[in-house]
Amino acid sequence: ENRARFLIKCPDQPGIVAAVSKYLYDHEANIVASDQYTVDPEGGEFFMRIEFECPDLLVRAEMLEEGFLPLAEKxxxxxxxxxxxxxxxxxxxxxxxxxxLLELLWEWQSGDLMANIALVISNHETAREMVESLGIPFYYIPANKEIRIQVEQQQKELLGQYDVDLIVLARYMQILTNDFVKGYENRIINIHHSFLPAFIGAKPYERAYQRGVKMIGATSHYVTSDLDEGPIIEQNIGRVDHRDNEEGMKKIGQSIERSVLARAVKWHLDDRIIVHRNKTIVF
Amino acid sequence: ENRARFLIKCPDQPGIVAAVSKYLYDHEANIVASDQYTVDPEGGEFFMRIEFECPDLLVRAEMLEEGFLPLAEKxxxxxxxxxxxxxxxxxxxxxxxxxxLLELLWEWQSGDLMANIALVISNHETAREMVESLGIPFYYIPANKEIRIQVEQQQKELLGQYDVDLIVLARYMQILTNDFVKGYENRIINIHHSFLPAFIGAKPYERAYQRGVKMIGATSHYVTSDLDEGPIIEQNIGRVDHRDNEEGMKKIGQSIERSVLARAVKWHLDDRIIVHRNKTIVF
Amino acid sequence: ENRARFLIKCPDQPGIVAAVSKYLYDHEANIVASDQYTVDPEGGEFFMRIEFECPDLLVRAEMLEEGFLPLAEKxxxxxxxxxxxxxxxxxxxxxxxxxxLLELLWEWQSGDLMANIALVISNHETAREMVESLGIPFYYIPANKEIRIQVEQQQKELLGQYDVDLIVLARYMQILTNDFVKGYENRIINIHHSFLPAFIGAKPYERAYQRGVKMIGATSHYVTSDLDEGPIIEQNIGRVDHRDNEEGMKKIGQSIERSVLARAVKWHLDDRIIVHRNKTIVF
Amino acid sequence: ENRARFLIKCPDQPGIVAAVSKYLYDHEANIVASDQYTVDPEGGEFFMRIEFECPDLLVRAEMLEEGFLPLAEKxxxxxxxxxxxxxxxxxxxxxxxxxxLLELLWEWQSGDLMANIALVISNHETAREMVESLGIPFYYIPANKEIRIQVEQQQKELLGQYDVDLIVLARYMQILTNDFVKGYENRIINIHHSFLPAFIGAKPYERAYQRGVKMIGATSHYVTSDLDEGPIIEQNIGRVDHRDNEEGMKKIGQSIERSVLARAVKWHLDDRIIVHRNKTIVF
Structure with a gap:
């Protein structure tokens, strides 16, 4: 493929678009899609995502990146x-x-998840068969509060070994340490089974049922050291009524979780998400 | 009209539907719609709403109600x-x-709000013209924390004078005292401009913007002495993205608030809502 | 299980609910859920679905059904x-x-599809592995216009052999003959990949793209001899915009198709659907 | 205001963005928002919308436009x-x-419709009061098939007199002649009360009810000489079920129509819509 994405974040000032687009033009790159956003028109932050095509892209890549340094500095x-x-x-x-997990495997199988699923790590054996049947390595690492450090040590070794770029917590019910999280800043996506910031923490469906809400939701977000407080990527909801007990809400919720997580992962893989402070810009 | 609605709440046991439907049949009432719900199959609470038609209903009303007493007791x-x-x-x-307010007036004008809008009370003069132009009495009662008791005294007198059955807080930004609320249990409907229980309290759009949510919502609920904690009647949401600032969220939110409040008020007027503990059953 | 569903369709008249609920009460049946609908208040058709529980239900079933005959006649x-x-x-x-197909298998695996998936029939070999790996028989029957009669003969034999109650066309791209359809009246559910009655017939996504619609949809319906004209059970839609080409619409559409078909099949299995002329009543 | 929007449509080729953004930069314009789209990566059509700010914009406008001519030609x-x-x-x-109409007047009153509502034309007197009470001229022009030409003559005179840029058909139930439509190409927005292309033509709710659909919709589109076939701008839908008769569908539909039309009008006023063949690109 001769396609790439240019992601830029800088203080807003006139001339950025002109400079970057001229640079790409001078390197024979054709802009396929372009998005930009300024947080604050007056002296704010500027964000841009440009998707472009360029003949012999991989051959020129180094030159393209080095040549850009003066502009980037300016x-x-x-x-x-x-x-x-x-x-x-x-x-x-x-x-x-x-x-x-199944939703992601499915999207991947049908060619809609443009990534390499390098491995699956679980603190249960439940998913082994479905994962291994697709030729994906499955690692069972039992986990609990007490052995958190050792568990994460094992996980980090595997992540290094497989050169992992993105961790997806597909209903992984263990809390990660700050130390672990910092090693993968804005590269861990979690799905929380509520419409955040409602029902932060454990047992959201149970609490939604207790509160008598008329809609339940799911939220995908980057993981930070504050539990369920990281930058939100995507959310969606589904209707419930008085007939739906906790179990019913969970069923309805699962199909929301599936699609909300899959969308977030795809956007990340498409380099569409820029994190700014505790928010996401999704181009 | 010869139409009425029968609302029933009692401990679940076999024979309720048979007894009630036989009673109505014996009084020449034809059941037009019927809904029922049991909280818990084992020894739970039973709820029923029957809409029926009966010739000369208003003439027989007293007889119909008195005759039901033995069954009700049983x-x-x-x-x-x-x-x-x-x-x-x-x-x-x-x-x-x-x-x-405008949404409710509009629905009322087009004949979709089957009620008598007896009066509008406001702590601002803003809405006077649009209200009075429809022939509805408008009362301006300035309000603030310090004079809450006196204000509510004035309001209660008006409510009594107009024989008010239902109070709708259509973005009324004053907190009501417990005393006031108790006088209208399950008869005060509020619209809160967030997806409860997210963003309880003041300035939900501002906080939604700060949190970087991807959806905002509105919630209509009965008012209880716990702020924003009363039984939820209806909720809905709208999508927002990083381009929507606080002001933009507010605009999107307003149209959600309008429809969520109007729906709740109509359901109440149709006697579709039964409150059970801190939840609603909406038939 | 001691649970059953009573489905009734008859000319509307006073006393039906009273008679049926008394009958159930006399047989010690407890009504768990009840829905009714009258097409036309004046001399219209009456529909009812009662879900009930009854001790030793299967033992009494015959008696329960026979004893009801006089009432049914009346x-x-x-x-x-x-x-x-x-x-x-x-x-x-x-x-x-x-x-x-995958969505249905998945729901079935997780215990949410209360049925026995007796067999899968396909005119391609594609799905064999995923079907057989779940222990479900898979039959490959190549099909085309010319050999339709013979193909359907083979299919009918299999359907008889497995005592099939419901046929689900999970994106089966062959047209069925009237003769075949008549043998399974209101027991064949199809998923059409458009928001019917828009884009009846072939290639709906292609035509949706050509027309420049801003939403695409899917429709599940019972199959009748009129192509895509049978009673609609459920529909849903998804947003698209100018960036979505035909392929993109198809991807978005597939996830709508999955959920719309699964919902229709579940409602059918729950005996929630009553067909009246060319419409469905979904309780 | 010093803000303007640049709309461009041209054959795709490398260097367009670079040239335009450099041009704007050279004229001290700061790009606030920018969207682009290419129909077909290979030799397709390129579309761009740039929103920019520029000091003393109105003073420089002429210069800005004239100076652009060489680039535009190139x-x-x-x-x-x-x-x-x-x-x-x-x-x-x-x-x-x-x-x-009411929805548009309301949005306009609350400052959300950035336009001048120059006049309202109706073939009924119904809306006169609400329009004139806002100080907007109201013209009653009775209309029917037979006098179409004369009616349109009167309308065209008024449109000229008020220098009208955009005609909004807010449930105007007369068909316009080709001649009239051609005079306002891509400047007449209609709201059709169905999910096009379903239920083209008259009485869509009646036909939706007959067909037994589970969702109804509304479509806003530019008017062309083909009835209900013009470029679609926006669509939305609402759920209905067997309990909703034609009248009920109409009520649900009206609130969809209101928001779908208002959105289309606002996007047009924001110069977000580019018509390409029979489709819209909405930036």
């Missing part, structure tokens, strides 16, 4: 170029409930 | 019959933002 | 009792695209 | 600059049902 840019042909390596963490 | 029923021809009297409370 | 009822413990046998027909 | 651009400070003049056409 505009104080935080930037990167992501090459579509370089598939990201994903690790999926899962506990007992397999629905989110 | 099954330990909490019950009432609501006659469709007896329109409920509504008082609408509003502060500065008129969108929810 | 009210000219079209009725049946469906026993929850008697799982229905499903045959799934599928062509190349497996997404709807 | 890239064979179809282009225009729309100045936010130049409010568009709207004429609203309405028949008996006022709900869509």
């Amino acid at each position: 505009f104080q840019m935080n930037w990167k170029i992501m090459y579509v042909s370089e598939l990201k390596n994903i690790a999926i963490f899962v506990s007992k409930e397999p629905h989110c | 099954f330990q029923m909490n019950w009432k019959i609501m006659y469709v021809s007896e329109l409920k009297n509504i008082a609408i409370f509003v502060s500065k933002e008129p969108h929810c | 009210f000219q009822m079209n009725w049946k009792i469906m026993y929850v413990s008697e799982l229905k046998n499903i045959a799934i027909f599928v062509s190349k695209e497996p997404h709807c | 890239f064979q651009m179809n282009w225009k600059i729309m100045y936010v400070s130049e409010l568009k003049n709207i004429a609203i056409f309405v028949s008996k049902e006022p709900h869509c």
Whole structure:
């Protein structure tokens, strides 16, 4: 593929678009899609995502990146170029409930998840068969509060070994340490089974049922050291009524969780998400 | 009209439906719609709403109600019959933002709100013209924390004078005292401009914007002494993204608030809502 | 299980509910859920679905049904009792695209599809592995216009052999003959990949793209001899925009198809659907 | 205001974005928002909308436009600059049902419709009071098939007199002649009360009820000489079930119509819509 994505973040000032688009033009790159956003028109932050095509892209990549340095410096840019042909390596963490894992495997099988599912790590054996039947390595690492450090040590070794770019917590019910999280900043996506910030923490469906809400939801977000407080990527909801008990809400919720997590993962893989403070810009 | 609604709440046991439907049949009533719900199959609470038609209903009403007493006693029923021809009297409370009030007035004008809007009470003069132009009495009662008791005294007198059955808080930004609320149990409907229980309290759009949510919502609920904790009647949401600032969220939210409040008020007027503990059953 | 569902269809007249509920009470049946609907208040058709529990239900079933005959005659009822413990046998027909089949298999695996998936019939080999790996018989019957009669003969034999109650066309791209359809009246559910009656017939996504619609949809319906004209059970839609080409619409559409078909099949299995002329009443 | 929108349509080729953004930069314009789209990566059509701010914009406008001519010629651009400070003049056409008109008036009153509602034309007197009470001229022009030409003559005179930029058919139930439509190409927005292309033509709710659909919809589109076949701008739907008769569907539909039309009108006023063949690109 000769396609890549240019992600830029810098203080807003006139001339950024002109400079970048001229640079790409001078390198024979054709802009396929372009999005930009300024947080605050007056002296705010500027964000841009440009998808472009360029003949012999991989041959020129180094030149393209090095040549950009002066411009990047001039505009104080935080930037990167992501090459579509370089598939990201994903690790999926899962506990007992397999629905989110299954959705991802399914999307992957039908060619809609442009990534390499490198491995699945679980603190249960439940999902082994479905994972291994697809030729994906499955690692069973029992986990609990007491052995958290050792468990994460094992996990980190595997993540390093498989050169993992993105961790997806597909209903992984263990809390990660700050230390672990910091090693994968904005690269761990979690699905929380409520419409955040409602029902932060454990047992959201139970609490939703107790509260008598008329809609339940799910939220995918990047994981930070504050539980369920990381930048939200995507949310959705489903209707419930008085006939739906906790179990019924859970069933309805599972199908929301599946699609909300899959969408977030795809957007991440498409380099559509830029994190700014505790929010996401999704282009 | 010869139409009425029978609302029943009692401990579940076999034979309730048979007894009630036989009673109605013996009084020449034809059942038009019927809904029932049991909280818990084993020894739970039973709820029923029957809509029926009966020739000369208003003539027979007294007889119909008195004749039911033995059955009601036998099954330990909490019950009432609501006659469709007896329109409920509504008082609408509003502060500065008129969108929810406008929606209700509009529905009422086009004949979709089967009630008598008896009066509008506001702590601002903003809405006077649009209310009075429809021939509805408008009362301006300035309000703030310090004079709460006196204000509510004035309001209660008006509510009594107009024989009000239902109070609708259409973005009324004053907190009501427990004393006031108790006088209208399950008869005050509020619209809260968030997806409860997220963003309880003041400035939900501001906090939604700060949190970076991808959806905002509105919740209509009965008012209890716990702020924003009363039984939820209806909720809905709308999508937002990083381009929507607080002001943009507010705009999107207003149209959600309008429809969520109007739906709740109509369901109440149709006697579709039964409150059970801190939840609603909406038939 | 001691649970069953009573489905009734008869000319509306006073006393039906009283008679049926008394009958159930006399047989010690406790009504768990009850829904009714009258097409036209004046001399219209009456429909009822009662879910009830009764000790030793299967032992009493015969007696319960026979004893009801006089009442059924009196009210000219079209009725049946469906026993929850008697799982229905499903045959799934599928062509190349497996997404709807997969959704059904998945729901079935997680215990949410209360039925026996008796067999899968396909005019392609694509799905064999995933079906057989679950221990479900898979039959490959190549099909095309010319050999329709013979193909259907083979299919009918299999359906008879497995005592099939419900046929689900999970993206089966062959047209069925009138003769075949008549043998399974209101027992063949199809998923059409458009928001009917828009884009009846072939290639709906292609035509949706050509027309420039902003939403695409899916429709599940009972199959009749008029192509895509049978009674609609459920519909849903998804948003698209100018960036979505035909392929993109198809992807978005597939996830709508999956959920719309699964919902329709579950409602059928729960005996919630009554067909009246060319419409469905879904209780 | 110093804000304007640059709309461009031209054959795709490398360098367009670079050239335009450099041009704007050279004229001290700061790009606030930018969207682009290419129909077909290979030799397709390119579309761009740039929102920019520029000091003393109105003073420089002429210079800005003239200076752009060489570039426009080079890239064979179809282009225009729309100045936010130049409010568009709207004429609203309405028949008996006022709900869509009301929604627009309401949005306008609350400052959310950035336009000048120049006049309202109706073939009924129904809406006169609500329109005139807002100080907007109201013209009653009775209309029917036989006098179509004369009626349109009168209408065209008024449109000229008020210098109308956009005609909104807010449930105007008369068909316009090709001649009339051609005079306002892509400048007449209609609301059709169905999910197009379902139920083209008259009485869509009646036909939706007959067909037994489970969702009804509304579609806003530009008017062309083919009835209900013009480029679709926006669509939305609402759920209905067997309990909703034609009248019920109409009520549910009206609130969908209101919001779908208002959104389309706002997008047009924001110069977000580009028509390409028979489709819209909505930036």
